Amino acid sequence: MRQFPAIGGMRSVEEFRARVEELRLEIPCDDRVEAAPASPLAKPLHVAGRVIGNRFCIHPMEGWDGAPDGKPSDATIRRWRNFGLSGAKLIWGGEAVAVRHDGRANPNQLLINEDNKRSLGALREELIAHHKQACDSTDDLIVGLQLTHSGRFSRPNEKLRPEPRLLYHHPLLDRRVNANGNSPLLTDDDIRRIIDDFITAARLANDLGFDFIDVKHCHGYLGHEFLSAHTRVGHYGGSFENRTRFLREVTEGVRSVAPTMMIGVRLSAFDLVAFHSETTNGKTGPGIAEHTDLPYHWGFGVDMDNPQRYDLSEPRPQRHTGHAQVRVVQCVESLYAELRSKTLPNREILGQVEIEALQSGTTHDSNTGIPENLIGKEAGLTRRAARRS
Numbered sequence: 001m002r003q004f005p006a007i008g009g010m011r012s013v014e015e016f017r018a019r020v021e022e023l024r025l026e027i028p029c030d031d032r033v034e035a036a037p038a039s040p041l042a043k044p045l046h047v048a049g050r051v052i053g054n055r056f057c058i059h060p061m062e063g064w065d066g067a068p069d070g071k072p073s074d075a076t077i078r079r080w081r082n083f084g085l086s087g088a089k090l091i092w093g094g095e096a097v098a099v100r101h102d103g104r105a106n107p108n109q110l111l112i113n114e115d116n117k118r119s120l121g122a123l124r125e126e127l128i129a130h131h132k133q134a135c136d137s138t139d140d141l142i143v144g145l146q147l148t149h150s151g152r153f154s155r156p157n158e159k160l161r162p163e164p165r166l167l168y169h170h171p172l173l174d175r176r177v178n179a180n181g182n183s184p185l186l187t188d189d190d191i192r193r194i195i196d197d198f199i200t201a202a203r204l205a206n207d208l209g210f211d212f213i214d215v216k217h218c219h220g221y222l223g224h225e226f227l228s229a230h231t232r233v234g235h236y237g238g239s240f241e242n243r244t245r246f247l248r249e250v251t252e253g254v255r256s257v258a259p260t261m262m263i264g265v266r267l268s269a270f271d272l273v274a275f276h277s278e279t280t281n282g283k284t285g286p287g288i289a290e291h292t293d294l295p296y297h298w299g300f301g302v303d304m305d306n307p308q309r310y311d312l313s314e315p316r317p318q319r320h321t322g323h324a325q326v327r328v329v330q331c332v333e334s335l336y337a338e339l340r341s342k343t344l345p346n347r348e349i350l351g352q353v354e355i356e357a358l359q360s361g362t363t364h365d366s367n368t369g370i371p372e373n374l375i376g377k378e379a380g381l382t383r384r385a386a387r388r389s
C-alpha cells in the first residue's frame, strides 16, 4: 500500500506546496509553467566554462538493445536521435556503456572498445545532426557518455544468468545474484585492470568528441559498490580514502589521457538496507526492510545502527580526496535545500546527486561545498529521484 501521495495525483500547485511544507522542504515553485523564452527552464546554464543552452537534461537511459558485440542497433540509434530532437541541451551520458564485456549488465548493453568506436561515434553524430535540425544551434549542446562496470549485477552472457563481480560479500545482496561466501572477489589487480579499461574508454570517448564522461557510481553497480566496501581488505576497501581510491585513480588516469574533457559522476548519495517487496490484497506495498545484524557495515551514507536511515557525514561535500576534490555541484532540489539550511529532515529525500571531480582551485561556498558560481542559481541539471536503472 502506498503511504505517500503520488505527485501525479496532485491537481494543483497549492496541493504540491502543502505537501512540500508538510515535509519541511524548500522547493521553490512557480504558479504557472512559463513558455520559452520567459521560462526559467529555457535559460542557459554556465558550467565549467561551457554554456548549456537550457535546463533540460536527458538522463542516461539504456535500452539493452545493442548487438551481442556491444554495437548499437537501429533501436539504439533511434533513441539517440530522439534525445537530439528533444531540444534538451544536456545529454547526461546517453546510456550506460560498459567498459568491458564481463561488466555488462545485460548481453545487449553497449560496449566501448576499439572495434565499436566508430559505431558509438555515429550515435553521437546522429544525435547532434537531429538536434541541429530541430534547434539550429549545437554550440550550446553538451553530450556526455556514461561509462560503467556492472560489478555485482553483471549479466554479460545471458539475460537471466548473474555473473557477479564482487568487491565484498554482502549478507543480503549476495543471494540475489546467486553468490555465497565462497564466491570469488575481485582482486586488487583485477580492479587495476578495470581502472585501465575506464581510462581507455574515456580516451575513446574523447577521440569521438564527447564533451564529458560520467564515471557511473550509482544504482548498485561497481563504482557505487566501492563506496560501501567497508569490509574489503586491501587498497580499495575499509577507510574512506580506500573506498574512493577507484574514483580517484580513474579520474587521474582520465585527466592524463584527456586533460580537457569534463568528468561527471552520477552518484547514489546514500544507501539504505535492502528491502523486499510485499503485496497486500493484490496491491504492491512500500516493501519490507530485510532483517540484518547491527551494526550494518554494507552501505554508503547509511546509519549503521539503524540502516533504514541515512547518515550523510561521508557523502556530504567538502571532503578532500587527494589530487582531485569531489564536490557536489548539482543536487536534486530537496537535498540542495538541506545542504544549504544544514537541516536534515528524517523523511523522504531524493537520493541522487550529480558530482563532478574538479581540479583544485575552484572557490566553493564554505557551508555547502557547492561552487560559488552556482549558489543562488537553480541547480537545474537533474531534479529526479534515482531508481535502479
Ligand SMILES: Cc1cc2nc3c(=O)[nH]c(=O)nc-3n(C[C@H](O)[C@H](O)[C@H](O)COP(=O)(O)O)c2cc1C
Pocket (backbone or CB within 6 Å): 059, 060, 061, 062, 063, 094, 095, 096, 146, 216, 218, 266, 384, 385, 386, 387, 388, 389
Ligand atoms: C529504461 C530505463 C533505463 C535507464 N538507464 C539508465 C542508465 O543507463 N544509467 C543510469 O544512470 N540511469 C538509468 N536509468 C535511471 C534514469 O536515468 C533516471 O534516473 C530514473 O529513471 C529516475 O527518473 P524518472 O523518475 O524520470 O524515471 C534508467 C531508467 C530507465 C527507466
